[in-house]
Amino acid sequence: MARTRAGAPPTFGEAELSELYAAHRLSLVRLAILLVDDLASAEDVVQDAFAAMAGRRGRLDNGAAALAYLRTSVVNGSRSALRRRRTARGYVAPHDTPPDGPEATAVLAEEHREVYQALEHLAPRQREVLVLRYWSNLSEIEIAEALGISRGSVKSTASRALDALESILSKEGHR
Numbered sequence: 001m002a003r004t005r006a007g008a009p010p011t012f013g014e015a016e017l018s019e020l021y022a023a024h025r026l027s028l029v030r031l032a033i034l035l036v037d038d039l040a041s042a043e044d045v046v047q048d049a050f051a052a053m054a055g056r057r058g059r060l061d062n063g064a065a066a067l068a069y070l071r072t073s074v075v076n077g078s079r080s081a082l083r084r085r086r087t088a089r090g091y092v093a094p095h096d097t098p099p100d101g102p103e104a105t106a107v108l109a110e111e112h113r114e115v116y117q118a119l120e121h122l123a124p125r126q127r128e129v130l131v132l133r134y135w136s137n138l139s140e141i142e143i144a145e146a147l148g149i150s151r152g153s154v155k156s157t158a159s160r161a162l163d164a165l166e167s168i169l170s171k172e173g174h175r
Helices: 014-036 039-059 063-088 110-119 124-135 140-147 151-171
Strands: none
Touching: 014 039, 014 063, 014 124, 039 063, 063 124, 063 140, 110 124, 110 151, 124 140, 124 151, 140 151
C-alpha cells in the first residue's frame, strides 16, 4: 500500500492496482463469460470494472476490499450488459446460436460443456449464485455481498438452482 502523507492511512495505489489486474483479470473475465455468454462483452465488463476502480482506489483499504469491489462490479456490469442485450433484441426470445469459437471454448473443459449449456436455461439470479459459488468458489457471505442479497436468499436460490439444473440435465438425457 502506498502512503499519501506522514500519518495518513495507506491507500490502494497504482502499483497495487496493476498487481491486482495481473493476478485476477483472467478469473474475472471467466466469471463474466459465464454470466454474459460472450467473450467480447465479458472483457468489456471487466475492463469497465477496473476503470471504475481506478477512480476509487484511494478509498479502498486493501486488496481484499478491492477484489470484492471488482467482483461486485463485474456481476453488476454483467447484469447491465444482459439488460442492454435484452433491450436491443426488443424482448424477443433469443434464437439458437452456433457454437462459440475456440477462444470461448477454451474457457471450459469439454466435460463441463453440458452443464454450461444447462446454466443458460436458469433464471439470471440462479445462474449468478451458482457461478459465484462453484466457479469463483465464493462463500455464501461473499455471494450475498456481491449480489446485494441476504445469506438466506443465497442458500435458497442455490438450492433451487441446483434442483433446476439437475432437472434440465436429466431431461436432456445427460445423467
